[in-house]
Amino acid sequence: MRKYQYLLFSLLSIAFLASCGKSYKEQQRLSREQQIEAARQDSAALKIATVPTMDCLPLFIAAEDSLFQKAGVDVRLKRFGSQTDGDTLLRSKRAEGIVTDLVKAERLRRQGIALNFVTSTGASWQFISNRIARVTELKQLSDKMVAIAPYSATQMLADLTIDSARPKETVYRIEINDVNIRLKMILNNEIDAALLPEPQASQARLFQNTVLMDSRDKNLHLGVIAFRQKVMENKDRRQQVKKFLQVYDATVDSINKHGVKHYGKIICKYMGVDMRTVNALPKMTYHHATAPRQRDVARGARFTP
The missing domain is CATH 3.40.190.10 (Periplasmic binding protein-like II)
Known part of the structure; x- marks a missing residue:
């Protein structure tokens, strides 16, 4: 009797392990399919490199409040602590756009990366001593x-x-x-x-x-949002950029209406500061997407090594 029980137990164990094996293989197959689909979606999305600064605020608000999604465009922000990381992403074609400055942008141009400046930003800098x-x-x-x-x-x-x-x-x-x-x-x-x-x-x-x-x-306006020129030559990508700029303008209107402190939680989340810092921010006015002034582009180009 024990012999038959042992045989039955062995058969059941084999069947269980076989079913587990199929389940594991199925999971692996689904995982690969999911990875492929995720990669496809990421490739099709409009990816923009950002830094934790106030010139990126319209983008952070739009991402946090799903405004890009509501407008029917998949925009994915690649967040870095330095512009240099964004440069690397752009060079490797793993991003379509970047929030940067005209000196950085002109250097990328000289390195053979054709860029289209879709808007200047209100980026500013202070020389602060310890x-x-x-x-x-x-x-x-x-x-x-x-x-x-x-x-x-x-x-x-x-x-x-x-x-x-x-x-x-x-x-x-x-x-x-x-x-x-x-x-x-x-x-x-x-x-x-x-x-x-x-x-x-x-x-x-x-x-x-x-x-x-x-x-x-x-009187220097050096902040800029730029996209690779190849992106602007593609019909579908141009449509993505068009929707991106529509959302950008609408978000700018909201910031100017309510003030930057209204978005304090988003500033804290995306820029790593506290509300005390938010309350100390100067008054800021944002503008709709406008190409940078030629004089600023020329200044950036003259300085660029």
Whole structure:
């Protein structure tokens, strides 16, 4: 009897294992199909590289509130701490667009990546000194270290500002691509000064660090959203960009109506700051998608190494 019970148990076990095997194979097949479909959808989506700064706010709002989806366009934001990471994504054709500045964009152009500037942005930067360094004037930057992102608007603004001040000794440009690392270096007294955009500049000011220069006073509008030219030559992609810009304009209207602080939670989520920093932000006005001024494009091109 035991012999038959053992045989029955063995047969049932084999059947169970066989069914499990089929189930596992089926799961593997479905997993592969899902991966292929996910890759297809990602390839078809409009992918844009962003950084945690206020010039990206319209994009972050539209993504958070599903406004792109409601408009019938699949826009996927690729979030990075530095523009350099976005450059890499664009070069490898894993993104169609990028939020950047005209110095960075012109450098990409010179490297053979044709770009179409669909709109300028309100990006601005402040030259902020560490309060511990006791630098209250630009001429006091002699023998100091300044954090910048190389080949960018921050390098251009740093060079223009330092050259105009003519400090007696060398000012050392330290290459720090990640905007939040530049901020932390100021807050942790690891650097004498840094070029910071918003909201990082507001957070630095909250800790009594000194503003030496504000790019908004220079009549320079260097922020830009760009797409690869090949994208704009494709009919379906052009339609995606058109819908993207429609959503962008509608989101800009909402920001201007309610103010940036109305979107404090989104700013905190996407830019890594707190509400105290949000409340310290200056008044900001956003504009509809408008091509950058030719004079700003020319300035970026003249500076680009």
